[in-house]
Amino acid sequence: EQHSVREFCEIAFAFAGRHIKWEGEGLNEKGVDKETGKELISVSPVYFRPAEVESLLGDASKAKKLLGWEPTTTFYELVYDMLRSSFEEVGLTLPSFDECMRRVSLSPADGKVQKA
Template identity: 50%
Template sequence: PRHAGAQQQLQGRRVASPRGDVDRRVLEAVRLLGLTEKTRIYQASTSELYGLVQETPQRETTPFYPRSPYGVAKLYGYWITVNYRESYGMYCCNGILFNHESPRRGETFVTRKITRGLARIDAELEDCLYMGNLDSLRDWGHARDYVEMQWRMLQQESPEDFVIATGRQESVRRFIELSAQALGWGGIQWRGSGLEEVGHRADTDAAVVRIDPRYFRPAEVETLLGDPSKAHAKLGWTPTTTLEELVSDMVEQDREEARKEAYLRRKGFNVVGTAQE
C-alpha cells in the first residue's frame, strides 16, 4: 500500500498534527499482524525535510534541516520507516517527494492559489491575487508522474529510499508568469520592489498581483531542488510532463470553473464555493 496518512497542509504558523505518530501505528500494525512478508509500504516523505538546505541539489544523502512543524513531524515519519525496515526486515521505503502538483491540488497551496486566482481575475470574479515571497525557488512536477515513480519503488527486490523530483527549479514569480501566459495575457510585468512590488497584466496593464506580508513564512525555505539521478539510474524513471504543460493543465481547469461560476452569477444565481462539473 501507499501510506500517505499525514498532515497535508503546510502553514507557517500551524503546529504539527497530533496524529503525526500514524506512521509508526501503520508499521506496527503490519508487524504485529504477521503481514511483513506480504506487505510493501511506501511512505510519502517530503522535500520540506531539507528546509535550510545544506547542499544543492538535494539528494538522498543530503542532511535534513526542517524549518516548519510539518517538516519536523515528517522527519519522524522518515526515520521510523527506516527503523522498521532495518529492525524487522520490512519492505518499507521513503519517497522524498518534491512539490507535486495537478488540477486537484488544494486551493490554499501556492500553485493552485495562483492558477485559480488568476483564472478568477480573468473571469472578472476577482480583482487581485495577494502573494508572499515571490522569489522562493521550488522544483515542481506533475503528480501523475510522481505516482508512477512511487509504484516503481514498490516493484524492486529490496526497498530503498528515493528523491522524486524533476531536477528543474523555478521561482514562485515564474509560476505566476507561466500561468498568465497560459491565460493568454502575454505574461506579467513587474514594477516596484519589496512589499510595494506589483504585477501587471502584459496585455491590459491592470494590476493583478500584490504582496501581502501575512503570506510570508516565519522560517522561510528559500530554495528546493531535487536530484533525481538515483531514480533515473536504478528505476529508469524520468518525468514526462514539463512545467509549462503542468501549468497549462491547472490553468485550464481553473479557467473552466471560473467561467461556469461567472455565467451562473450573471444569471442571478448565488454561487457557494466553486462550480464543479
C-alpha cells in the same frame, strides 16, 4: 530544472493572454498587466517569508537510478494542466497547449518532453 513562482505566474498569465510586468519589491511587489496597467498579482503578507532560503531544488537522480523513473510532464505542460483545470472549474475554456505556447513566444515542441 528549476523554476520560480514569478516564472510560473508569468507563464500562466501569458497562457491566459495577459503579460505581466513586475513593480516594487518584497511585500510591495506587484504583477501588473503590461497592456492595461491593472494589478493582477500582489504579495500576501501571510505567505511572504523574508528569511526563506533563496533556492530549493530537488534531485530526482535517485528515483531515476533505482526506479528507472523519467519525467513525463514538462514545466510548461504542468502550468497548462493546472490552468486548464482552474478555467474548467469556472466554465471557461483555455486555448490549446500549442496556442498557449505561442503566447509565450515558444514553439509547442519546446514545452513537450522529448522522447529519446
